Amino acid sequence: MGVPTVPLITARFKELVTTISYKKGIPNMRITYTPHPITDRPRDLCDKYVQGADPNTGQPLLEEIYGGLTRPLSTEDAAPGFLKRDPRTRLLPSDTPENLLAYFHQQGFTDGNAIILPTERKVEEMLKGTSRQPDEWVGQMRPSPPHEAWYYTVEMVAVNAVMVGAKPEYFPVILAIASKGLTSMFSSTSSFARMVVVNGPVVKEIGMNTSIGALGPNNQANSCIGRCWTLISKNLGGSGKPGETYLGSQGNQLNYNNLCCPETEDGLPAGWEPLHVQKGFKKTESVVSLFSGWSFNDIAWYSPLPQHEVIRGWLEHFFSFGTTQATLVLDPLVAADVAAKGYPTKEAFAKYLAENTGTPGWLYWSQNTEALKQAQAGVEPYAGWLKQGPGAVVPVSRYLRRAGPRGGGFIASLTGKDDPTTIEVVVTGGGTNTFWSGGDFGYAGSASVDQWR
Amino acid sequence: MKNRMVLPMLGLLLLLAALSPSPVIAQENSSAHPAALNTRVRSMIELGSVYTNIYDIAITVVETVRGPAAMDRLKAAYPDTKTPPPGFEYALARVKFEFKGRYVSDTIPFDLGSDPLQWVALSSELTEYPRVSVQAPKPALAGRIKPGDSLEGWVAFAVSAKDSKPVMVFDPDTGGATGRGRTLFFKLYQ
Numbered sequence: 306m307g308v309p310t311v312p313l314i315t316a317r318f319k320e321l322v323t324t325i326s327y328k329k330g331i332p333n334m335r336i337t338y339t340p341h342p343i344t345d346r347p348r349d350l351c352d353k354y355v356q357g358a359d360p361n362t363g364q365p366l367l368e369e370i371y372g373g374l375t376r377p378l379s380t381e382d383a384a385p386g387f388l389k390r391d392p393r394t395r396l397l398p399s400d401t402p403e404n405l406l407a408y409f410h411q412q413g414f415t416d417g418n419a420i421i422l423p424t425e426r427k428v429e430e431m432l433k434g435t436s437r438q439p440d441e442w443v444g445q446m447r448p449s450p451p452h453e454a455w456y457y458t459v460e461m462v463a464v465n466a467v468m469v470g471a472k473p474e475y476f477p478v479i480l481a482i483a484s485k486g487l488t489s490m491f492s493s494t495s496s497f498a499r500m501v502v503v504n505g506p507v508v509k510e511i512g513m514n515t516s517i518g519a520l521g522p523n524n525q526a527n528s529c530i531g532r533c534w535t536l537i538s539k540n541l542g543g544s545g546k547p548g549e550t551y552l553g554s555q556g557n558q559l560n561y562n563n564l565c566c567p568e569t570e571d572g573l574p575a576g577w578e579p580l581h582v583q584k585g586f587k588k589t590e591s592v593v594s595l596f597s598g599w600s601f602n603d604i605a606w607y608s609p610l611p612q613h614e615v616i617r618g619w620l621e622h623f624f625s626f627g628t629t630q631a632t633l634v635l636d637p638l639v640a641a642d643v644a645a646k647g648y649p650t651k652e653a654f655a656k657y658l659a660e661n662t663g664t665p666g667w668l669y670w671s672q673n674t675e676a677l678k679q680a681q682a683g684v685e686p687y688a689g690w691l692k693q694g695p696g697a698v699v700p701v702s703r704y705l706r707r708a709g710p711r712g713g714g715f716i717a718s719l720t721g722k723d724d725p726t727t728i729e730v731v732v733t734g735g736g737t738n739t740f741w742s743g744g745d746f747g748y749a750g751s752a753s754v755d756q757w758r
Numbered sequence: 759m760k761n762r763m764v765l766p767m768l769g770l771l772l773l774l775a776a777l778s779p780s781p782v783i784a785q786e787n788s789s790a791h792p793a794a795l796n797t798r799v800r801s802m803i804e805l806g807s808v809y810t811n812i813y814d815i816a817i818t819v820v821e822t823v824r825g826p827a828a829m830d831r832l833k834a835a836y837p838d839t840k841t842p843p844p845g846f847e848y849a850l851a852r853v854k855f856e857f858k859g860r861y862v863s864d865t866i867p868f869d870l871g872s873d874p875l876q877w878v879a880l881s882s883e884l885t886e887y888p889r890v891s892v893q894a895p896k897p898a899l900a901g902r903i904k905p906g907d908s909l910e911g912w913v914a915f916a917v918s919a920k921d922s923k924p925v926m927v928f929d930p931d932t933g934g935a936t937g938r939g940r941t942l943f944f945k946l947y948q
Binding site for chain 1 (some may be wrong): 764789800802806810811860862863864880885939941
């Protein structure tokens with residue numbers, strides 16, 4: 306609003322900020338770049354960056370900022386501009402299957418695994434899985450919130466469904482996932498992962514595996530649906546191009562299938578509602594629910610402690626990028642054991658966990674600098690907690706929701722209703738063991754499959 | 759030999775067709791093709807913190823008023839309305855905004871009119887007009903709306919009196935929306 310400004314951005318985000326500046330109609334915005342990364346890098350290195358040059362222009366960084374703030378705007382600087390995309394043809398020229406497969410892989414249209422070539426005939430077959438029109442608009446998707454959104458139709462989603470080998474009867478589930486517009490390949494440097502849980506009659510209709518090995522590579526529907534989300538993200542959501550629209554330093558193997566599984570509704574203890582019912586849908590509806598996180602642990606451990614206490618202990622010490630949310634995936638045997646210990650609903654169990662887990666001291670102090678200052682100044686109860694050392698557990702839960710319906714922090718999840726905890730519970734598996742899984746996944750939203758039939 | 763037989767049948771869909779606007783997406787709305795009066799433009803916004811959910815919107819400019827007529831309307835509503843800066847005149851647009859969640863779990867409201875960058879006037883050369891402090895006539899396009907609701911009201915701008923084809927922009931990165939969807943363009947003229 307008339308105040309000279311020069312954004313200072315790390316060089317890795319040049320493509321992103323260029324896109325944003327175009328979208329805002331100011332393509333020639335003056336931007337200065339530093340080398341990347343700067344997060345968690347030594348201070349003396351960052352000082353060198355500031356004293357050094359913009360890696361894009363070679364100009365001294367501070368001089369460039371000063372010049373950007375003081376130099377009058379030229380006509381070129383002030384010229385408006387908006388992103389324009391050239392239309393592309395719907396069909397590729399004919400070629401041999403070998404050449405076309407090679408082309409798809411070279412273009413990054415795949416996840417590196419084999420695909421089915423999406424011929425017009427195969428796509429037409431896939432479209433029979435829905436009553437929606439091929440040119441109907443399904444959603445928009447982007448690699449991360451600041452990126453440009455891409456829009457896609459039913460036919461475009463069908464192309465990707467063919468590529469992963471989906472049957473037409475899976476297609477409404479895939480469309481429902483696509484309708485949420487959430488990329489599975491989020492363009493963070495932190496290597497996000499996603500999870501999709503399917504509930505309702507569609508699970509049996511399409512033969513999803515709710516039993517032994519539900520989370521493994523054992524079922525066509527489980528595998529194709531999860532995999533398709535990633536291809537949709539790459540090909541329709543502009544995501545997943547390493548170094549450009551994907552910046553996860555190590556990447557995440559969960560992106561191959563997005564932990565796609567159905568909930569074993571038949572195995573829920575009495576009183577435990579299926580996930581989709583928890584989220585406000587009718588039990589007779591078919592629904593996909595999406596989650597976002599980073600890591601997932603399989604807890605294969607026998608203990609003399611009851612399961613709910615083992616889970617509580619794990620949750621207290623579990624540490625990943627997402628430290629304030631968790632999703633537990635319990636085998637039906639474990640769910641039954643937990644329910645038998647006095648937890649009549651998933652929500653009751655989540656509440657117990659949230660209210661009875663503290664935070665490891667070293668983690669608490671690293672994330673609560675204001676509390677640390679008070680502790681160092683002798684203010685109680687912080688000072689007492691600090692005295693116990695970094696290995697002690699601070700009695701502050703990481704899993705109680707502290708903000709309004711939009712969540713309060715970077716990883717606060719949305720439930721659409723006033724959920725007091727950030728813990729979700731899903732039940733799946735075949736009951737061959739009392740093991741369970743969990744990770745730092747937060748609920749991201751649900752979509753009706755029936756609306757896409 | 760087998761491949762040769764297959765070859766004529768392989769008409770493959772080009773995946774990155776997503777880059778081209780679909781016939782039903784925002785009616786090919788762009789800075790080069792701003793929507794005309796009474797054209798309903800469908801689009802999407804994203805609400806949520808990091809985990810955004812898509813909400814459907816439709817925007818229709820149902821009436822535009824400029825110059826003395828706009829000033830008369832503003833004065834009638836607010837007698838203290840100042841005259842626009844020299845060389846400028848007021849341009850009013852009555853806009854219908856429709857807002858819809860997709861699923862029962864989509865319950866986040868959307869704020870209309872609270873962000874000065876939500877509705878912006880551009881010149882016919884797409885240069886942003888300086889914002890002026892003027893109160894839109896009642897009903898103003900302002901307020902928090904829930905999924906399923908629609909609101910119709912006025913927004914007010916000052917544009918160059920010589921500019922016969924100013925454009926109004928809707929920025930989807932406003933009103934509580936955290937995603938940055940498609941910027942939409944509307945003609946501020948008949």
